[in-house]
Amino acid sequence: MRKSVLAAEGTKFLTKGISKRVKDIMVSPIKEMRMIAQNYNDVISFGQGIPYLDTSEEIRKRLAETVMTKDISKYSVSPGLLELREKLTIKIKNIGIMADPKSEIMITNGAMEGIFCAVMTLVDKGDEVLMFTPGFSSHIEQVMLAGGKPVFSSLKEKDWSIDFEDLNSKITKKTKLIIVSNPNNPTGTVFRKEDLLRLAEIAKKNDLFVIADDPYNFLVYEGEYLSVSSIPGMKERTVSCFSFSKEYAMTGYRLGYVVSSQEILNQMMKVHDACSICAPVISQHAGVIALNFGSSASSAVKDALKKNREIIVKWLKEIKGIQFVIPNGAYYVLIRYGKKQDSVDMALDILKKVQVETVPGSAFGPSGEGHLRLSFGGRPEQLIEGLRRLKRYFEELI
Numbered sequence: 001m002r003k004s005v006l007a008a009e010g011t012k013f014l015t016k017g018i019s020k021r022v023k024d025i026m027v028s029p030i031k032e033m034r035m036i037a038q039n040y041n042d043v044i045s046f047g048q049g050i051p052y053l054d055t056s057e058e059i060r061k062r063l064a065e066t067v068m069t070k071d072i073s074k075y076s077v078s079p080g081l082l083e084l085r086e087k088l089t090i091k092i093k094n095i096g097i098m099a100d101p102k103s104e105i106m107i108t109n110g111a112m113e114g115i116f117c118a119v120m121t122l123v124d125k126g127d128e129v130l131m132f133t134p135g136f137s138s139h140i141e142q143v144m145l146a147g148g149k150p151v152f153s154s155l156k157e158k159d160w161s162i163d164f165e166d167l168n169s170k171i172t173k174k175t176k177l178i179i180v181s182n183p184n185n186p187t188g189t190v191f192r193k194e195d196l197l198r199l200a201e202i203a204k205k206n207d208l209f210v211i212a213d214d215p216y217n218f219l220v221y222e223g224e225y226l227s228v229s230s231i232p233g234m235k236e237r238t239v240s241c242f243s244f245s246k247e248y249a250m251t252g253y254r255l256g257y258v259v260s261s262q263e264i265l266n267q268m269m270k271v272h273d274a275c276s277i278c279a280p281v282i283s284q285h286a287g288v289i290a291l292n293f294g295s296s297a298s299s300a301v302k303d304a305l306k307k308n309r310e311i312i313v314k315w316l317k318e319i320k321g322i323q324f325v326i327p328n329g330a331y332y333v334l335i336r337y338g339k340k341q342d343s344v345d346m347a348l349d350i351l352k353k354v355q356v357e358t359v360p361g362s363a364f365g366p367s368g369e370g371h372l373r374l375s376f377g378g379r380p381e382q383l384i385e386g387l388r389r390l391k392r393y394f395e396e397l398i
Contacts (some may be wrong), residue, residue: 080107188327
């Protein structure tokens with residue numbers, strides 16, 4: 001059963017006059033834990049996925065020059081600056097996606113808005129949406145807000161790979177689409193090529209759409225990233241969502257983009273226009289600069305997070321009473337704890353006793369319960385201190 005962290009802490013919500021679709025959803029526990037952690041001193045955060053690096057000096061310097069020399073005070077066209085879309089076609093070509101910049105790319109307020117537009121465009125009331133569990137928490141709320149029904153297919157905990165027997169058993173006449181994130185948040189799984197090819201065949205056989213939420217596609221330590229859109233016959237039924245946030249350390253810029261067929265994007269544009277008109281123009285210019293000068297910045301982010309991965313894996317192996325699968329991508333690891341306590345209560349207890357912010361596994365669907373997600377995007381010295389506290393918590397306090 002889903003459980004709001006804020007509600008568990010006693011936060012009150014108005015219910016009279018509030019729409020059922022909003023009453024039925026909740027703020028992602030990832031963000032709830034961040035809000036609650038603000039009430040404590042000296043908190044070490046393994047919570048929200050934010051890389052500790054700042055946007056590179058080169059990008060910031062050139063953006064400052066752009067602010068002074070270009071008119072950034074006006075809306076762009078709803079699909080986004082054509083210059084940015086043209087540069088993105090070159091970037092996504094490297095992962096096997098061919099796209100017309102004028103009709104098959106749309107710039108969004110982060111990948112999150114892109115997913116929201118896709119869900120609102122494709123999901124009708126009563127439609128079933130297949131999603132993997134553990135999987136990103138906000139997908140659940142977006143589907144429910146659209147009137148759809150999340151249907152969970154559990155990943156195999158041994159390596160967090162797709163369980164195709166379970167997946168096929170969940171497909172019904174009401175199934176409309178599949179949501180997949182690669183690398184996966186919260187497990188750090190990089191899905192195998194053969195598994196994604198098999199997933200694509202299932203989508204084609206059952207006439208399903210796919211939303212590919214891939215903001216960590218650049219962050220693969222072991223294995224190889226494959227875009228679902230690059231698989232023959234899938235582009236016309238897939239909406240691929242990407243982001244500048246992690247790759248260029250630009251989370252606050254709220255800049256993402258989606259790639260799909262012209263026919264699908266023409267419909268998604270209606271939702272995009274209704275909720276945001278266009279992505280922030282200043283951020284779009286920052287995106288152009290990042291694509292021009294950001295290759296070293298992207299490498300710096302990946303190198304830093306790879307070192308963080310080594311730190312967290314080393315420490316977690318030394319903590320008695322927990323189990324985990326080493327992540328092959330992204331910057332998250334999901335740990336199973338041995339105590340019989342629901343993950344919201346566990347996360348709150350850890351925060352109160354050792355001032356370490358984690359994310360309850362229940363946020364990520366039924367298979368997440370009994371786990372905690374740790375983001376290793378923080379500064380190395382903070383990771384080490386936080387891991388010391390977690391070791392003390394698991395080995396001494398419980």
